[in-house]
Amino acid sequence: MRYLIRQPGTGSPAQPGDRLTMRYxxxxxxxxxxxxxxxxxxPLRFRxxxxxxxxxxxxxxxxxPAGTRAHVWIPAALAYGHKGARDPDDENRFLIPPDTDLEFDLEVIKIK
Incomplete structure (x- = not known):
């Protein structure tokens, strides 16, 4: 995985189990x-x-840390891997094809 910080955040990054709120x-x-x-x-919320x-x-x-804005490159192995992600409305179609690397623009809004 690679990432480019576009705006640094402040404070400490999350610890396992912390709740994050992100725009992406x-x-x-x-x-x-x-x-x-x-x-x-x-925004998305997850632990x-x-x-x-x-x-x-x-x-x-x-x-x-919270406040960070970044552009992120995630290899397929750390995303949906060999399975990909099928379209829930059409099982014959993929939203994300198998073995596809992904990119994200994201902002960590809050860590709690």
């Missing part, structure tokens, strides 16, 4: 957006290190 936009390698917290109207998100996010959550 996810991109496929061709630049197409596959998901964004903006469409849900609310660090609990497997509630892809492994790359779990690892990243323990590195970035």
């Amino acid at each position: 936009t996810g991109f496929l390698p061709n630049g197409r957006i596959f998901e964004t917290s903006a469409t849900d109207g609310a 660090a290190g609990r497997g509630e998100v892809i492994r790359g996010w779990d690892e990243l959550a323990l590195l970035l």
Whole structure:
């Protein structure tokens, strides 16, 4: 995994079990957006290190303090791997094809 800090945060990164609130936009390698917290109207909330998100996010959550804005490259092995992610509306289609590396623009809003 690689990341570029666009705006540094303050304080300490999350510890396993801490609750994080993040805004994000996810991109496929061709630049197409596959998901964004903006469409849900609310940021994503999850607990660090609990497997509630892809492994790359779990690892990243323990590195970035609140207020951080970053661009992140996550290899397929730390994302959806060989399985990919199927479209819930059409099982014959993939939202994220197998073995696809992902990119994210994200902001850690809060750690608690």
